[in-house]
Amino acid sequence: MRSSLRHLRVHVPGATRSRATRRELLGLAALGVLATGARPARSADSRLVYAAHISLAPTWFDPAETPGIVTPFMLLYALHDGLVKPMPGNPAAPCLAESYSASADGLSHSFVLRPGTIFHNGAPVTAEDVKFSFERYRGNAAGFIKEQVAAVETPDPRRVVFHLHRPWPDFLTYYSSVTGAGWIVPKKYVESVGEDGFKKEPIGAGPYKFVSFTPGIELVMEAFDGYWRKVPTVKKLVWKVIQEETTRLAALKRGEVDLAYSIRGELAEELQRTPGLELKPVLINSPFWIYFADQWDPKSPWHDARVRKAATLALDREGINQALTLGHSLLTGSIVPKDFDYYWQPPTIPHDPAAARRLLAEAGFRGGFDAGEYFCDSSYANLGEAALGSLAEVGIRMKMRAIERAAFTKGYSEKKYRNLIQGGSGAFGNAATRMETFVAKGGAYVYGSYPDIDELFAQQTAETDRAKRTAILHRMQQLVHERTVYAPLWQLAFLNGQGPRVDESAFGLISGHPYSAPYEDVRLKGGA
Template sequence: MKLRNLLAGAAIALPLMLGSAHAQSTDPLKTLIVAVPSDAVGLEPGANKAEPIGSEVILNVFDTLVAWTAPDFTQLEGRLVDSWTVSPDGTEFDFKLREGIKFHDGTDFNAEAVKFSLERTKAINTYVEATFGLISEITAVSPTEVKIKLSEPYPAFLSILAQPQAAIVSPAAVEQFGDEGFATNPVGTGPFKFASYQADTNIVLDANPDYFRGAPTLERIIYRVIPDASTRRLELENGGVDVVQQQGQLSAIAAEDVAALEANPDVTIIEAPSQIIRQLEFNNNNPDSPVADIKVREAIVHAIDYDGLLQGVFGGTAERVYGPLTTNSWAFNPKMEELAPTYDPEMARSLLAEAGVDPSSLDLTLYSFQGPLWGAVATFVQANLADIGINATIAQTEFPAYRALQTAGQFDVALDGRQPWYNDPDAHITIGYLSSLADTAMTFRMPEDAELDALILEAQQTVDQEERKQLYFDIQEKIAAKVPGAYLFSPKLIVFTRANVNGLVINTAPPLNEYWGVSKE
């Protein structure tokens, strides 16, 4: 299977203004104000490339065929479908659609709309090329039946269909507005209708009273753009906004503010483990690199004070990662906790001595993303390396240049991470460790290993979930033995709300909020 870089593609720009003027809600308990750090990008499935704010808007304006079941998000449920079956070889998916559902423009949801939507996203959205590219045929068998055929088995495909990019659009609205116009006039079947947008100011969604799962309690959602974290906090404390969310980033409100908000009776803090992994990556595909020696890599991973990082930098707002998957993944191997490196500077120095390496001869450039929290992580790791005699110079780098450096292999050590947007171990394992993808994205640049590569592809294509799980157990152990990096932390998903906000449940992958079941009192 040829998986291309899932992060390909540029952001889609939005126009200055869209939609008509709208009356303000008369009942503040029916309006939810959500503070977001930046303007939205990709407000409709065909244009969306996993930008958090646009993705969340999609999941409230549109519906997908299937969705993860709250509150645990470990099982898929039908959303626009009543039921589905998968062929024994994992290449054919048959869906029975719900009947009587209408798009916001009054047109019917049916099999032709499903076929139109998925084929459209496949054609225009480069972000999903690797996964939607597996679709060989979509057939509208009847108005309420759809068959999707894949060119090869891909058990994670149902997870892909729960992503914002797989949401179902109104064919009539696309025909009316065209692709460019639809991007600024999105029409779905969801619990909220798109009302208006002002660039760098707000997005307004109004309730869909005819929603097939029942009308939402809220009448309106307003996304307010507030770039400054301290301002978002003050607005939350003063009641100017109802929700401030982290959305899988390192921080929306700074970690040091959490303690202050915990003491505020008017604020509720909702936390959930994420499947995001942040790590120190080694360039595993450069024989001339000082980290080509596994003893040097082992020394570095034992030099890092993992617990100190979690408490000192994050104040408990992140969790330990023990290997290629987080502990809340359904395929996590519990043995990884035993195999994970411990903080042991003496062992680190001993390993360098075994390798015949004078630590003072190692002068590393530690690449990092920009931003104060990434800088804090880099400084912490730099100090740990200095404790065992290794000098590391921090180079915080803008994302385009950083990505170019990593894909070209022009680094020895770099702080990086992966944020999965579909709930499957494939989201971490394949793109991160399959050697054929080493230079296609920000990966661990793994050297060719026929056995490991074959296992990764087998796990990716095995239909039975229990068999897949055992394969991923084996894969995690084999990857850990290679010491491809130091797994540092997984930031918790944190949402801050006013105390009168009820019913909000955090999804882990993707880390986006649905507001259909939310109310205020």
């Protein structure tokens, strides 16, 4: 397994991409495609260019469609702003709201808007925009959060009050960061241009305003001089879509981009050796896992807990971690990030192929079996190939279906996939929010559930005693582990490349967040 993983370290993600061997990389260098060092940057200007590892989608311009993964926040932090949102040192910092308070009985939550805040078109941010944005929200957990809210009142243009049916300890967590419901869009503008018009030319209240979008090519934004927190010093942000990992690194070396997302394996090692470039690893709130989507189907091999356990024991997590993220990722054995509130640490899952084969034999699959398709986000196809290599060693044979991220996420949430799904989420939240989205009945990515776990989830939602709530959520996570609902892979360390023009990339400023943020804190050298 180790030798095959070593080869995967230079694999370019994508369903139809071929491997790039070390010899091929040297050949590219000889042709000048990969430079041996970072070339002098283009003439100094106040523009910063990102190499995006995924194809950007207009759905991510709109907070109302936030899908329960972190990807949209790569753009939301530039275009939009929330009443409160995660910021450096504060997971719920007042932003468009200057203050927040909850009533003693927990039944009402009040926000006072910051005076003078405006949208990109100059319109003031008002309480009506806040109410409209909440009511319009249709993304992850929309039904769940709206079921808790009895009414939204706007006593005056700067005050908003959310009244709940019952005390709910996670209101602010869901409103500020787990969903996009608290990220504010201009009511009058959306109503005037319509839903499709808003995606074509979005207007927000964030530090950057939309300039242009060429699908599959690039997105351009420029600094908004009216942003309340500070005017960005970088006057233009450009995201270039470069899905090939080798091409992202080449562009960084040539000075065509300043920051490159997701540079892994041998390419990350190459980046570290390149003068003028820096590898910027960030451990993020993004566990990855294999989901046994058919475990509730009595006709499926995955219905047998022994088969699920065998797959879990087959995975060489440490080898995959070293091969792809140079050992920076964290092997927690959980689908909940380690630093989240109410996290329960499961026992270590060993890499034990012999035990996996014994379990398969006990379940009637002595020679293994053909397990169908393995669905994954194409930008993590190399992780999928490594996992499939581990499964194949114990006789679980599968074919990969790697799908571009926006389409993959849509299909995952619409319950279109079967067999195994490689999932992951870097969304903000706590253990309860992860249970709601990925475990409990009705969750955005839940294909089936267990009644006792669902009952525990309902109990913790209304529990205001922290110790009791902790015990309930720990028990839920324990049951998910014992029943092998998921096969955890890792908590991802997101490896990025930084070029010589960058003074502050803003990687890691917001705890657990994978991308640059806040964008108004990004700086180029020389103050540009």
